[in-house]
Amino acid sequence: MTLLTTAEEISDIAFGFMGSKALFAALHFGVFTHLAERPMTAEELGQAAGLPAERARTLLTAVASLGLVSVEDGRFANAPAAEAFLVKGAKYDFGDYLRLQVDRQMYGLLDQIEPALANRLPEDATGSYAEWFSDPEQARIYSESQHAGSLGPARGLAKSVDLAGARTLLDVGGGTGAYAITLCKANPDLAATVVDFPNVAALGREYVAEAGLADRVSYVDGNALETDWPAGQDSVLMSYLFSGVPGEEHDRLVRRAYDTLTPGGLYMVHDFVVDADRTGPKLAALWQLQHTAFTPTARSLDEATLADMMTGAGFEGVEVREMIPGLTMLATGRKPG
Ligand SMILES: C[S@@+](CC[C@H](N)C(=O)[O-])C[C@H]1O[C@@H](n2cnc3c(N)ncnc32)[C@H](O)[C@@H]1O
Secondary structure, three states, X not given: OOOOOOHHHHHHHHXXXXXXXXXXXXXXXXXXXXXXXXXXXXHHHHHHHOOOHHHHHHHHHHHHHOOOEEEEOOEEEEOHHHHHHOOOOOOOOOHHHHHHHHHHHHHHHHHHHHHHHOOOOOOOOOOOHHHHOOOHHHXXXXXXXXXXXXXXXXXXXXXXXXXXXXXXXXXXXXXXXHHHHHHHHHOOOOEEEEEEOHHHHHXXXXXXXXXXXXXXXXXXXXXXXXXXXXXXXEEEEEEOOHHHOOHHHHHHHHHHHHHHEEEEEEEEEEEOOEOOOOOOOHHHHHHHHHHHHHOOOOOOOXXXXXXXXXXXXXXXXXXXXXXXXXXOEEEEEXXXX
């Protein structure tokens, strides 16, 4: 962590939201997808995106200042990162995740951060995932974006954990099944049960059917903190569950995972987890703050606390390592066999 020394560095943080909005607006108007066809002038881009030329120029200048596009002879072109990650249909495109979940949902929720921190969130504010996803449309926007965003990390997890010999997986808070589907595809003997809220589970069943895995991936509809989980699991995954539940539930979730696992079973926790010395990583710390805006009793979990909880519950060989660079960590441990 570098300590700041100048006013400009503070301004960069303070005005960071303008850069976020420039990126989101460019995504909403398909700027990077249009520029993937060919470099364009502001007039040409305006015509393609349905924007008045002067406003297209203002938006293009803003994203150029951020390094998302280059300018040569009055023509704007995608920077390499924009071309790889923000063009619709590109292999690693996560534009829709940013545009829908982050801009349309998370951005507005962060307005609640002050009352959430001060413990005076109004009655009608979104105060938990359970409340938020009781609205089917909110559950859909969120879950579709999350699914797309989680497929890549799920493929990474499938490569990095040993599920050979495991026949069952319980994916608690598993969303629309990005992980369950990917892990089942990578491990032909594996069958998965996903626990999530009914409006998410309904969408998840569609993804599972589309993947041709309806006979191997099933759903338990409900609040994972209240509902029963199927016993005798060879593996349990909780990906981004801890960050969205009250911190006081963490220990109970770890112990329930232990009780649910068969001897030798593998427990995996993937989430925004910060370093034990609380210096970062920056994006993990900021995502924890973001979750506090709509789950005020969420806790900023650090790697040492997570490892201690798992070891304390009886898990062996507990390891916590980085998963998505600068963003998430993966903790693993086995129930003694
Ligand atoms: C960020 S998404 C992650 C989905 C999936 N695990 C992944 O990594 O792609 C968080 C998920 O946890 C679910 N969730 C949060 N709290 C829950 C609870 N108390 N019971 C069941 N599901 C919960 C949400 O509905 C959502 O699908």
